[in-house]
Amino acid sequence: xxxxxxxxxIVQHLRGGRLVTxxxxxxxxxxxxxxxxxxxxxxxxxxxxIDGEAGVGYLMREGFELPPLMFTRDEIVSLVAGARMVRAFxxxxxxxxxxxxxxxxxxxxxxxxxxxxxxxEIHTPRWVVSDxxxxxxxxxxxxxxxxxVLRLDYNDEAGRGSERDxxxxxxxxxxxxxxxxxxxxxxxxxxxxxxxxxxxxxxxxRTFRPERGKQLxxxxxxxxxxxxxxxxxCAS
Numbered sequence: 150x151x152x153x154x155x156x157x158x159i160v161q162h163l164r165g166g167r168l169v170t171x172x173x174x175x176x177x178x179x180x181x182x183x184x185x186x187x188x189x190x191x192x193x194x195x196x197x198x199i200d201g202e203a204g205v206g207y208l209m210r211e212g213f214e215l216p217p218l219m220f221t222r223d224e225i226v227s228l229v230a231g232a233r234m235v236r237a238f239x240x241x242x243x244x245x246x247x248x249x250x251x252x253x254x255x256x257x258x259x260x261x262x263x264x265x266x267x268x269x270e271i272h273t274p275r276w277v278v279s280d281x282x283x284x285x286x287x288x289x290x291x292x293x294x295x296x297x298v299l300r301l302d303y304n305d306e307a308g309r310g311s312e313r314d315x316x317x318x319x320x321x322x323x324x325x326x327x328x329x330x331x332x333x334x335x336x337x338x339x340x341x342x343x344x345x346x347x348x349x350x351x352x353x354x355r356t357f358r359p360e361r362g363k364q365l366x367x368x369x370x371x372x373x374x375x376x377x378x379x380x381x382x383c384a385s
Contacts (some may be wrong), residue, residue: 152188155178155180155188156188156191156192158177158178159174159178159185159188159189159192160192160197160209161249161253162174162177162249163199163207163208163209164209164252164253164256166208166209166211166256167208167252168201168206168207168208169206169207169208170205170206170207171185171186171189171203171204171206171207174207182203186203189201189207197209198210222265225254225258225265225266225269226265226269226271228250228254229251229254229265229266229269229271230269230271232247232248232250232251232254233247233251233271233272233273234273235247236248236273237273237274237277237278238273238277238278238322238325238327239278239283239286240283240284240285240286240287240290241280241283241284241286241287242287242290243286243287243290244283251266254266277325278327279345282327282344282345285344285347285350286320286327286344288350289317289320289329289344289350290320292317292352293317293318293319293320295356296316296356296357296358296359297317297352297353297355297356297357298314298315298316298334298352298353298354298355298356298357299314299315299316299317299331299350299351299352299353300312300313300314300350300351300352300353301313301314301315301342301347301349301350302347302348302349302350303342303346303347303348304346304348305346306346310348311335313333313334313335313336314334314335314353315329315331315332315333315334315335315340315342316331316332316334316357316363317329317330317331318330318331318332318364318365318368319365321341326343326344326345327343327344327345328341328342328343328344329341329342329344329347330365330368332363339367339368339371
């Protein structure tokens, strides 16, 4: 992460008048606490109204906020519902980010609109995705972003196990089940893997470059072709 991006993220984490420790910031931004101390000092020197000290925590005084965002009632409902769904069904990092997003949305809304977040009666259960699956979702999402080849121990529907190296391309959510779309190097073709059937995942120690015919867009095109062929078969 670039330093400018890290400074921006520190300010975002301090929004809402909450006391935030350097340890929490260092964990979220994946840097040392000493780096956080230096960043806080630099922000303070530029006029950002941050109070606090090392070993206690930091908070940002009122007056350093983005202009109020003007959301419609339906937009607020959509944002809150989406964040709650990600919090319920997403990975652990996604869930934390969704919780943080709700806080930030509340801090930048005009005062008369803030209570709409609490009045949005769209809720989701919290026990659908196991902690293990949440961690797997996070690991897969990072591998997709970094184009890291993964080694999967996978059990099919019949319980047969296999080990294979795959190029992770994207994640699909089907309501209760997450699947990984990948290029399987064992089969030399696209495959989808249910997250709850992945017994173990590890990095293969190498990355991959996008190749024609092996990208997510190619997978989508193949799916569209299959659907079109199925539609023609039903019509005939």
